Amino acid sequence: MNRSSFIFNFKLVLKQYLEKIKRNRFYYFLAKAVLLVSIVVLMDAALGDVMHYYYFKQKSGWIYETNYAVEKSTEPLLIFGSSTATHDCEPKIFESQLNIPAYNVGKDGHLIYYEYAVLKAVLKRYHPKIIILVFDDDELSQNQVFSSFVATLLPYYETHPEIRVVMDSKDENLKYKLLSKTYPYNSLIFTILMGTTEANKKRQVIVDGYVPLFKKWKEKIRDGKLHTNHPLDSGKIATYKLFVQECINSGINLFVIAAPIFMSPNYSSNSVIAGQIIAKEYGVKFLDFSKDTSILNHQEFFADMAHLNNVGASFLSLKVADSIKSYSSLLTEPSSVLITR
């Protein structure tokens, strides 16, 4: 049989076969379903690869900061926390006061689960000398708004087993969901676009992870009684304990600080109280600035009710640095020495 007759026969057989399939509507559907699944898989893989490429190519902005925290940070002083960390703590001041390089690895809206996952990634690479964990008013609460936020770390799931463990504990189906190559970049397309075009630089100033706010809060101090004090979340408490334990085990000097909140002192956050008790239990220094009148009496320090502006951030950073300095004789020792019973 020559080549052309083989092709002719093959075409004929294929044509007959396709017609047979077309006649049976169920098989016809199955054939089309296979075609659709193939297109979806191909498209997903291609789009996932493109997103992956641009995600890890970012040189500034929101994604870059996540990437820096997880894969690139080398500073001996790291500041962890949510927006209270990113807006309230200025690494340059810690650098000048404590003479060690510092970086703010905090992330807006990302609480203890995210912080713990990032800590695990950092500890895999090196052990910082000092860690400051800035405690949010809702750090350990059941507030649905601040639920988990570990999804931000989905792009690291495959390459970072230490992060994978934390994420799997939050969502047991994650390994199946991540069969999709696009899913890790969910909700990130516009952020990636802005980072790639560097449009984010025009929008926001970021200095070593610190994001200064320049506005001044105009409203009068809020009555603490009116504020919703959410109940505690046992999962978050357990993760906070793990965070503290990891620092102690790694010989890191951990300072937990409660960020100031522009509210009358008759408000006591459940999270802050629990955080304080646990810190004491583990012998870790907990510095509570949530009711510090040297800050609360200066409305001009606040950008909004929960965040300081650049002036307030400098003031708070100096105060925290001073407090850390007061323990300077202890800093060379393992953190377990910093017991303040």
Add this chain to the structure above:
Amino acid sequence: MTFTSFNFLFFFPAVIIIFYALPYGWRWKFILFASYFFYISLKPVYAAILIGITIITYLFPILIEKAVSQKRKKKILIYNVILILLPLVFFKYFDVINTSLVNLLKGLNLHFPFPEIPFFMPLGISYYTFMSLSYSIDVYNEEIGAEKKFGIVALFLAFFPTVLSGPIERAGNMFPQFKSTLEFNYDKFVYGLQLMLWGYFMKFVIANRIGVYNKNIFDNTIRHNGHSVTVAVLLYPIQVYADLAGYSFIAIGAARVMGIDVMQNFKRPFFATSMSAFWRRWHISLIKWLTDYIYMPLSYSFRKYKMAGIVTALMITFIISGIWHGAALTFVIWGTLQGIFLSVEAITNKNKKAFVKTYNLGDRRWYLVLSCLFTYILFAFSEIFGGAVANIHSVLLVIKKIFLDFQGPVYSESPSTTLFLIFGISLLFLAEIKEEFFSGSHLLVNSKNVLVRHISYSVIIMIILLAGVFDESQFIYFQF
């Protein structure tokens, strides 16, 4: 498990494969089994209530049919209605009745708190209660015969695509379908999957995304200015539409994949040029139920009062609709508002028609667009009472913010979130415009070219993966 649970991704294909692998006679029995599995997966105790209602729904219509006199039929129907409504009243309204009684007694200086019963309302109870009532009333009215097979009645109420959020189906439509051979129908199958895909798009890409924004605003109204609150109020109808209609599309699609036709629940409501037109396009199955079983009998009873009778029937119907939505004063006001809107339209209808005819406004595009916008704003405003915020104090705060607080820019979580919002809503309206005005055209998913169709499906799936909000909390940044 719900349609948006990860497990549903495995449950549904498994059900479909087994369903079509079974002989015809077994198919409806298998859907019944799958439906109970689906419902029990939410909370096993819920199924006990559903079974109880099913038994009543099965027995009473048979008794009604067998009753010899009209008087006896009526008596059985009344018992039936009371028994069916009892669980709904208990689970939905016990808390409100309890609190009201305690407050009333307090006012009389009597302190006698009733015990608090910690429970969750069984999901779907409002829907299957209405379905059960409609079946009994239809048998009473001799529109359909009483079903002798218990399994068919059980399937009617527990049918997994509709059990949680409707559409509120009728026995007359569903019973014959359940009893049919339910053969594989390629066109129905594919159309069902298309509807499901679009439903997921609406739910994940639009409803959940707006939900993130609105949660920020409505949970912390005091911290936001009037502009942001106004934007949230205007977005809310789209959120509810994308959520409810999205859910309905998934339900209708899932049923159609099994060869079962379920009634349409939404018909592009934002193209309605009046409130009466709006209610013919919004939550159609509920409105049809209310029209058939409440409005029509009432307006028939009040017919001698002419317009006053119509207005009374409208007000009563929509107040009941409000109470059905939730046991709170806000929902009663919501229902009253709808009643007022429709009554005003009914009263001014003749004059309006004459006015439109005189100035030839019926064909003017600007007039139609303005009418759509006016209807939308009326509905958006009423929705402040219809579940957008939790209680009457929050409603008043929202209204105060809208009309008195004009300071500051509109709140935006981040440019990225705003772009996602605009993107999703634009796609929704483009699709709605295409469907409303160019329904005959074969674009993208309706293209005759198989490759274009499949690439279109794939693109929608990619958009859901990239722009969907699967866990609202994942992407929220709470500003304060």
